[in-house]
Amino acid sequence: MAPAWFTRSLATIARNYLKRKIGFVGLLNQSVCTSTLSYQGGAENIETPHRRPASCSYVGYFAGHRLKSTKAACQFDQLYSSDDGTKNQVLDFPGGKVAYTTEMRFIAGSNEDRVPCYRLLDDNGNLIGGSNFKQVSEEVAVKIYTNMTTFQVMDAIFYEAQRQGRISFYLTTAGEEAIGIASAAALSTEDVILPQYREPGVLLWRGFTIQDFANQLYGNNGDSGKGRQMPMHYGSNKLNYFTVSSTIATQLPQAAGVAYSLKMEKKDTCVATYIGDGGTSEGDFHAALNFAAVMEAPVVFICRNNGWAISTHVTEQFRSDGVVVKGHAYGIQAIRVDGNDALAVYSAIQAAREIAITEHRPILVEALTYRVGHHSTSDDSTKYRSLDEIQYWKNSRNPVDRFRKWIERNGWWIEKEELELRSNTRKQVLQALQVAEKTDMPQLKHLFADVYDVQPPNLVEQEKQLRETVNRHPQGYPSNVPV
Numbered sequence: 144m145a146p147a148w149f150t151r152s153l154a155t156i157a158r159n160y161l162k163r164k165i166g167f168v169g170l171l172n173q174s175v176c177t178s179t180l181s182y183q184g185g186a187e188n189i190e191t192p193h194r195r196p197a198s199c200s201y202v203g204y205f206a207g208h209r210l211k212s213t214k215a216a217c218q219f220d221q222l223y224s225s226d227d228g229t230k231n232q233v234l235d236f237p238g239g240k241v242a243y244t245t246e247m248r249f250i251a252g253s254n255e256d257r258v259p260c261y262r263l264l265d266d267n268g269n270l271i272g273g274s275n276f277k278q279v280s281e282e283v284a285v286k287i288y289t290n291m292t293t294f295q296v297m298d299a300i301f302y303e304a305q306r307q308g309r310i311s312f313y314l315t316t317a318g319e320e321a322i323g324i325a326s327a328a329a330l331s332t333e334d335v336i337l338p339q340y341r342e343p344g345v346l347l348w349r350g351f352t353i354q355d356f357a358n359q360l361y362g363n364n365g366d367s368g369k370g371r372q373m374p375m376h377y378g379s380n381k382l383n384y385f386t387v388s389s390t391i392a393t394q395l396p397q398a399a400g401v402a403y404s405l406k407m408e409k410k411d412t413c414v415a416t417y418i419g420d421g422g423t424s425e426g427d428f429h430a431a432l433n434f435a436a437v438m439e440a441p442v443v444f445i446c447r448n449n450g451w452a453i454s455t456h457v458t459e460q461f462r463s464d465g466v467v468v469k470g471h472a473y474g475i476q477a478i479r480v481d482g483n484d485a486l487a488v489y490s491a492i493q494a495a496r497e498i499a500i501t502e503h504r505p506i507l508v509e510a511l512t513y514r515v516g517h518h519s520t521s522d523d524s525t526k527y528r529s530l531d532e533i534q535y536w537k538n539s540r541n542p543v544d545r546f547r548k549w550i551e552r553n554g555w556w557i558e559k560e561e562l563e564l565r566s567n568t569r570k571q572v573l574q575a576l577q578v579a580e581k582t583d584m585p586q587l588k589h590l591f592a593d594v595y596d597v598q599p600p601n602l603v604e605q606e607k608q609l610r611e612t613v614n615r616h617p618q619g620y621p622s623n624v625p626v
Contacts, residue, residue, distance in 0.1 A: 177259040178274040180478075180494060258467050260511050261491055262481040266540060268548025276490035281555045286348075287328050287485055288550055289564055291320040291543045294344050296568040297353060298516075301360060304576055305374075305520045310360045312374045316341045318515030321485035321542035322447050323417075324348055329492035330415055335401055337385045337394040337416040340375055341447060349382040353571050357579035365582050369589040392422040395431035395444065399505070402435065402442035406503055413441040413499040415492075421452020423466050432473040435505035443495045444475075444507045447482060449514035454527040470507035482510030483542040486549065513540065584624040587613070 305313040323344030362370030378386025398416035470477030495506040
């Protein structure tokens with residue numbers, strides 16, 4: 144007889160699987176999107192969403208079986224009104240004056256209606272009527288597309304290189320290309336980036352070459368990090384891009400601090416920091432938002448809500464309406480955007496940056512998207528989601544294809560350019576891999592350098608012991624790493 148815990152586990156797995164299936168099917172039936180740029184935060188109201196056909200539906204699969212508000216208090220706005228004649232009477236507390244009411248009310252856990260997502264292009268790349276955005280130039284639009292395509296080709300080849308055993312680890316950004324690259328296009332190169340690990344597109348936009356990417360993956364002499372980071376943990380001081388950290392969400396409070404320092408120095412720049420939906424469950428997320436709000440730091444928090452924190456689905460991650468509503472609790476303006484719509488991402492981040500700099504305040508952006516690839520090369524996502532679901536998003540909701548259709552309709556792109564771009568990029572990536580493989584590795588001394596101006600005694604001793612160990616056991620030390 145199976146133990147009780149095993150039976151309960153099977154039941155939980157089955158229940159969560161059905162929740163995800165229902166939620167995924169729900170996207171075909173639910174439809175909430177808007178093409179009007181507006182923000183949620185403070186006492187400001189959300190624009191009334193446009194109701195569109197099922198093809199425009201975007202956020203249904205995130206809903207799952209989210210907890211519904213109680214009938215007693217289903218609208219948050221009701222808390223600001225009073226029907227008992229005490230509306231104009233207030234009490235003075237240390238945090239400020241507050242009205243009181245004789246009616247007992249609890250704040251609802253969530254509203255009946257979900258916050259709409261800002262969207263400009265439908266799934267076929269058509270501009271939605273009544274769209275509100277600042278027109279993007281042909282030059283910028285074409286660069287956004289060529290960068291997304293370059294990144295797409297590079298991702299596929301580097302992933303295969305890991306599968307061949309040529310590099311040890313890799314993370315793809317398949318399905319999420321628009322968020323990193325379109326946001327990078329909307330920011331200034333002087334703005335400071337504190338990334339998670341699916342933002343190589345920001346580096347690509349700023350001039351990090353394909354060879355630079357390959358060198359980092361191999362950790363060779365061409366790697367600016369001198370081989371001291373695991374693959375995919377890019378960084379570039381020259382490009383104002385902090386090195387990726389494996390620990391989840393630590394970059395967020397750091398970003399708030401960096402933004403505050405920029406404000407103190409009266410710099411006309413801001414900070415952009417990225418996190419996945421799973422990272423919002425970390426305490427650092429909440430500490431960062433609160434610090435940034437209180438200190439009025441010019442930082443844009445960009446959350447890639449791709450539906451999965453490795454194998455944990457968003458319906459099991461939080462009960463709130465995604466991430467966008469969390470901004471309100473900290474007094475931060477927030478917006479939800481279709482993360483598979485490069486034009487909408489570009490427009491929203493451009494506006495968010497302007498607010499952050501001119502008004503000295505943080506902004507929270509939730510970009511709804513879908514992680515088409517596995518979490519990493521250490522993951523097999525088919526163990527917890529269906530191939531049909533993956534293929535649907537890969538083929539029907541592809542952000543690269545959608546943006547290409549839009550620039551083609553504008554007469555900015557043709558098929559011949561498409562073929563040349565993909566062919567040339569593939570050759571460049573393959574050549575970069577070959578060069579990276581043949582490049583020497585950093586010397587052993589670099590393992591102990593670049594932290595202290597003068598090495599402390601403990602590091603001197605460690606280096607001495609390591610060199611003695613290598614001399615005693617040369618057969619166990621990589622021959623391609625100079626001692």
